[in-house]
Amino acid sequence: MKSPFLTLGIRAKDSEHHGFTTVHVSVRDLNDNWPKMLEKSYQGTVYAPLYFMQEILKVRAEGGDEDETDEMRFEIQSGNDLGVFDIEPRTGVIRATRAHEDAGEFQLIVQVTDRKGDMSGNDHYDRTGIRIRILPGNFRKPEFKFPNRVNSTLPVLEVRRRHPIPIVLNTK
Numbered sequence: 001m002k003s004p005f006l007t008l009g010i011r012a013k014d015s016e017h018h019g020f021t022t023v024h025v026s027v028r029d030l031n032d033n034w035p036k037m038l039e040k041s042y043q044g045t046v047y048a049p050l051y052f053m054q055e056i057l058k059v060r061a062e063g064g065d066e067d068e069t070d071e072m073r074f075e076i077q078s079g080n081d082l083g084v085f086d087i088e089p090r091t092g093v094i095r096a097t098r099a100h101e102d103a104g105e106f107q108l109i110v111q112v113t114d115r116k117g118d119m120s121g122n123d124h125y126d127r128t129g130i131r132i133r134i135l136p137g138n139f140r141k142p143e144f145k146f147p148n149r150v151n152s153t154l155p156v157l158e159v160r161r162r163h164p165i166p167i168v169l170n171t172k
Contacts, residue, residue: 034124035063035072035114041129048103048137050096056085056132059092061112063124072114077127079108085132094130103136 006025011018037059044057061072074092076085086097087110094108108130113123 033063035061035112035126037061037112037126037128039128041131043131043133044094045133045135047135048101050084050098050100050134052096052098054096056094056096057130059087059094059110059112059128059130061092061126063114072112074110074112077109077111079106079130094132100134103134105134106130106132108132 004027006027008023008025009020010023011020013019038061039059042057042059046054046056050056059074061074063072073089074087075089076087076094083097084100084106085094085108087094092110092112094110109127110130111125111127113125
């Protein structure tokens, strides 16, 4: 529901004089609904090495109050002792803060807080657990099974990339 605008006409009068004015009132939604994470837990798996600003995953939340999504803020509460990750406060995107070479597993707690809490000043928030696994990367260079064949189609035994790399062989 959009915030309604009310227009009130006010008339004041005494025995000799009278006046009239108009007052415009904007009614804002009361912050009475707590934000809620869309998932109870999240999991992300990436291959080492991590690169600076590499996106890992996105945490999402919603609230029942009007325009609340613009005012929700995400924050990593715990599990980031090595400082490997950061979360964009407005979008919930978790990224690598620096290059990270080692495989391992991280258990993060992320909290979303809405604007300024309720009328008593208490923050409204929700939390979720995030498991990020960093698997060892494949650092072996590819080997050709048939190095003596000319103009051959060769099978690629293993590719660990999101986007395949086209391989063109021209041997003359």
